Each structure stands twice: as structure tokens, then as C-alpha cells.
Amino acid sequence: MDAIEVIVAKRDGHELTTDRIDWVIDAYTRGEVADEQMSALAMAILLNGMNRGEIAAWTQAMIRSGERMDWSGLDRPTADKHSTGGVGDKITLPLAPLVAACGAYVPQLSGRGLGHTGGTLDKLESIPGWRASLSNDEMLDVLRSAGAVVCAAGSGLAPADKKLYALRDVTGTVESIPLIASSIMSKKIAEGTGSLVLDVKVGSGAFMKTVEQARELAETMVALGTDAGVRTVALLTAMDRPLGLAVGNALEVEESVEVLAGGGPSDVVELTVRLAREMLEAAGIAGKDPEQALKDGSAMDHWRRMIAAQGGDPDAPLPRAAETMTVAAPASGVLTGLDAYAVGLAAWRLGAGRARKEDPVSAGAGVTLHAKPGDVVREGQPLMTLHADESARFERALEALEGGYAVGPAAGEHLPLVIDRIT
């Protein structure tokens, strides 16, 4: 077999056989198929698609390119959540310890932010001392002592995806549902969780801009998980406006701690509790009330143990940006819209995100919102506060926000927080 034969088959609209898929993923991982050949194949897949059988074979081949973790020695079920990414999406931070407090083990491998969306590891790294890289043995120790662990995936997990995702990033081939679904699910299945809840975001701040696209991605991922023996369910949730009131690394940690202390913005609390219920159900744990675990301090207790077990100081003050600037309401009325992409782009330009994988992020930078769509505002009232380490960043952040919010006489349309559930 050779790479050209596989590329030409997909270019001409044919189904790829499992043999061809196994061969090309294995040869690419070993460096025998060149990056330019894999980019041509990724583009052919983006243009011509893959059917369910091809996507399943592609996912299995990527899993086999590396190690598969195994938590079967643990005495309680494992549950994980994956979000396709958004603006202000800090849900993993309160959710992992909350679900642990309700009786499941939560082994979560997370990523860093790229572009306008934030990454869970960047957020947690704003906690002084906290360490994202753990060996498999350390991961197990944290899981046993805190019930939840959130860390970076080691280089042994789905290495074919690691190479291919970096290549797709620079060849205009990220936006392919078969490639996104197989990329996410190969890592989640290799991570070894027994059950998985997918939070598929929809709207301007998400990968999937429409409900139809998000539904197709969710259905594809649920089928992949189920076929691999992982109990998988997906929620489609709103990302047309930011989630919560904080966007930026340390700002989002602060908001997550508020949720764990029984407070926090209502949308963050509602989604955290809903996802916790879904995770517990998928893990087969009955009779536990996540709302109670937020109220009685047990979720907070698991958070503190989880942070401390990874070297972090849960009591240390979080970093703050040196400079702030207030954006005021341009008129009196109702905040009709607050575009998630505009706020994400502003936070990125303030220093909260990175343009290239190797770039550093600012822990304190970001945006604090003082109003959400539907709120009544008065002219001149603060709508948001921008945070940056250097005031020179404010101008480009303000440009990003232009047209991204509006005040009108009546509330505008927005997506329901939970749009649909896919099983």
C-alpha cells in the first residue's frame, strides 16, 4: 500500500477500507507517510467526508497508535466530561470535584486554549504551584486521594492525533466533523473512562455555529463512544453569549470557586449541576444530589484536595492584571446581545489566550461582565471591565468588542442554555 493510493481513493469519493485506514494512520505515526501527504488526505476527507464505518475505523486506528489507560482496578465507576470549547467555559473546574464528591472517580485529560477559546489547563495553572503534567502513577494517586484529577495528556496517548491535529491546524482542515469527532473520541476512549458526557457548544463562540452542525457532531461522537463500550451522552448547549461573568484564566478560577462555595452566576451553576447529573447517571450512580454537594461543602473539600494534590495552594491569592479599563453602556435599555466570539477575541487580545501553541498566557488578563443579555442597563453604567498586564492592549480589545454588544428597547433572541440531549 502507499499513501498516494489512499489519497486518490478519498479524493475520488470512494470509501476507505479499514485496511487502508489502519495502514495510513500507522505509517503516518511512524513518519513513513509525509506531512504533505497526510494534509492532502485530510483535505480530501474534509471535502468528501467519511461514513460511520470509516470514522469508527479511523478512531480505533488513532487509539491503537498509543497507550490505552485502564482504571478497572478502582473501586468506583469513572466518569468524564468533554466540552468542545467556548468562551468563559470553566465548567470542568467546579464539575470534576462535584462529581467526585457524589461518588464517581473523574480522570480528566484536558487541553490548553488556542485562539479565542480558553483551555482548562491554562486556567488551573493560574493557581500558584499547580502542576498540569503528571505521570500515570501520579494521576492514579491524585484520583485515589481527591476523587478527581485534571491534567495534561501524556505523549503516549493517541500520538497519531497529536501529529494530525497540529497539521490540521495549519492546513485549513480543522472544520471537518469526521476529523473532529475522531480526534476528540480517540483521546477520550484511550483515556479509559467508563462513561462520558459531551458538552457540544453551539453559537458564535463555538466550533459549531449552528444547531444542525452541533447535532451531527454530537451524534457522531455518541455513536463512537457507545460502539467502544463507553456509556456516552451529549448535551448541545448555548455558546452565543459567554458562560458566566468571567472570561480569562484566574478570573474563571475565582468564579469556579464561588460556584463551589454555593454561589456564582446562575448559568454556570445550572450547567454544572445538569452535567453532574448526566455524569452520575451515565456512571450508574443513583441517589446523589449535586446541588446538596455544593451546599454542604463536600464539592469544595474535593476541589481543595485535588488542587493541593497537584502542588497548588488553594488558599493562595490569584494573580491580578496590573491594568483595568471599564466599558460603559452606550444607552439606557435592555442588553440585547453580547456576542461570545467578540468577548473571546477581546480576552485573547488582552493576553488571556495564545496565537501559537508555544506562546505564554497571562494569568490575570480577561474580561469581567457586569450585565448579561436580557438585563436592564442605564447609560454610562459599567458593562464590562477589561483586565490586562499592559494598557497598550486595550485598544485592540475594544476593536474586537465593536458591534459585539447592543442596547435596545426590548430583549433580543438567544439560545436556551441546554438546547438538546443526544443519546
Ligand code: URA
Ligand atoms: N478538539 C480536538 O481535540 N480535536 C479537534 O479536532 C477539534 C477540537
